[in-house]
Amino acid sequence: MREASRMDKARAKQLAEFFRTLADTSAAPWNASANFTPREPDLHASLAELYDDRLRPLKPGPSYKVELERRIRSPLVTTYLETGVNTGESLRLCSDLELAIGVDPAPKLPPEGFDRPPFRVERKPSDAFFQELFGEGPSDFALDLAFIDGLHVFEFALRDFIGVEALAAHGCTVLVHDVLPRRAAEAARHRFTRSWTGDVWRLPMVLRQFRPDLRVELVAAAPTGLAVITGLDAANTLLIERYDEVVAYGLRLSVMAFLAERDAHVSLV
Numbered sequence: 001m002r003e004a005s006r007m008d009k010a011r012a013k014q015l016a017e018f019f020r021t022l023a024d025t026s027a028a029p030w031n032a033s034a035n036f037t038p039r040e041p042d043l044h045a046s047l048a049e050l051y052d053d054r055l056r057p058l059k060p061g062p063s064y065k066v067e068l069e070r071r072i073r074s075p076l077v078t079t080y081l082e083t084g085v086n087t088g089e090s091l092r093l094c095s096d097l098e099l100a101i102g103v104d105p106a107p108k109l110p111p112e113g114f115d116r117p118p119f120r121v122e123r124k125p126s127d128a129f130f131q132e133l134f135g136e137g138p139s140d141f142a143l144d145l146a147f148i149d150g151l152h153v154f155e156f157a158l159r160d161f162i163g164v165e166a167l168a169a170h171g172c173t174v175l176v177h178d179v180l181p182r183r184a185a186e187a188a189r190h191r192f193t194r195s196w197t198g199d200v201w202r203l204p205m206v207l208r209q210f211r212p213d214l215r216v217e218l219v220a221a222a223p224t225g226l227a228v229i230t231g232l233d234a235a236n237t238l239l240i241e242r243y244d245e246v247v248a249y250g251l252r253l254s255v256m257a258f259l260a261e262r263d264a265h266v267s268l269v
């Protein structure tokens, strides 16, 4: 396992306090896990007519699971964390790693297989996980790879990024799922469509604005894209110190403007 990042006690305390404060008030803004609406095709037709919310498919690319698996199989990756585990389809790819942490308040995992090392399943929202982890002091592991796929609301994905970056080993990569929505309805903060990216697309945009030291690539992985973030700095505190400003900036971005220029943000790799 890679050496744990050299986090000191003061930094762990700062992180625990950040997650404690926000976890207290961080209920999803609307019902972010509601079910899709009945007669969804009719809804899409009226949204297209009213708001020009037409489907903009991504250029065909490999599935996000192929992109994820390729990185999990890298010999440099021994330690992994995923927020949003669901049925464990992506977490199960990590059976050969040394440590694979999955965080989800309501995972739908099979009864066996994830109850032993390398798996460690934390049945709680990611804010509570990070609060408790950092509340215990500096962490004794560092991450080579993380996959953010929990609650698909921008601020939650941002805090997941803050938590995993603080745990990053040198050379760590963070993947963020669902950053290339195909229509505005799919990217709503309140879920009413079957396929739902939420507004996680804002996260790479704010990182490019506030953290130009990071490398933030968008990959057209099917069906709704992946962000690949490298150049992490576990000691960087900017996103915590300027959290309100970062969130306000992200929420001011327009989904229609993003969709209109979406493909220009996608890298060729």
Ligand SMILES: C[S@@+](CC[C@H](N)C(=O)[O-])C[C@H]1O[C@@H](n2cnc3c(N)ncnc32)[C@H](O)[C@@H]1O
Residues within 6 Å of the ligand: 082, 083, 084, 085, 086, 087, 088, 089, 090, 091, 103, 104, 105, 106, 107, 108, 124, 125, 126, 127, 149, 150, 151, 156
């Ligand atoms: C899209 S699914 C994850 C799919 C999985 N990563 C895969 O690729 O197979 C999203 C999951 O996020 C979980 N979730 C919802 N709110 C969460 C939170 N606050 N923290 C972590 N996970 C959360 C849900 O319970 C759900 O299982």
